[in-house]
Amino acid sequence: MIEMDLVGVRVELPANQPIVLLKERSGSRYLPIWIGAVEATAIAFALQGVETARPLTHDLFVDVLEELGIEVEAVHVTELRDGTFYAELHLLQGGTRSTVSARPSDAIALAARLTDVPILSAPHVLDDAGLEIDDVDDGEDSAPGEDAEEEVRQFRAFLDDVSPEDFREQ
Numbered sequence: 001m002i003e004m005d006l007v008g009v010r011v012e013l014p015a016n017q018p019i020v021l022l023k024e025r026s027g028s029r030y031l032p033i034w035i036g037a038v039e040a041t042a043i044a045f046a047l048q049g050v051e052t053a054r055p056l057t058h059d060l061f062v063d064v065l066e067e068l069g070i071e072v073e074a075v076h077v078t079e080l081r082d083g084t085f086y087a088e089l090h091l092l093q094g095g096t097r098s099t100v101s102a103r104p105s106d107a108i109a110l111a112a113r114l115t116d117v118p119i120l121s122a123p124h125v126l127d128d129a130g131l132e133i134d135d136v137d138d139g140e141d142s143a144p145g146e147d148a149e150e151e152v153r154q155f156r157a158f159l160d161d162v163s164p165e166d167f168r169e170q
Contacts, residue, residue: 002024011040022119070092073092080125
């Protein structure tokens, strides 16, 4: 499995389709996963530290897991079949490990609310759907934040030319 960083949520234009964006921790490949608007909001709220008056569904699920003494050990993005991504939650309760099937968007929304929960991708998923976006290195030291801004600019340029059909198996 390949460890990924959660970059954030973006909107693919002109269709206004939300995408969660993962980046290979020790590489330069990105994994865009098309998700629903509710899950995009849940992930964005968690990343921005937004507190709601009442718990959202993913907040409730985290509270239930904690109350039952269940730890989320990892999120695994395991498959890409017929244009659909699949994931698993790897759980630990009282020394017993279990795995639960989940939509990647829900699993990532949970991981975003918890500390130190790694998000991992199966190598074949990253090989099939990952996108190589080279880091720009002009030999000069960049100011803090410039690299992140450049990554976002490159990703937005990518979004201009990509569609969900690009990830369907031939």
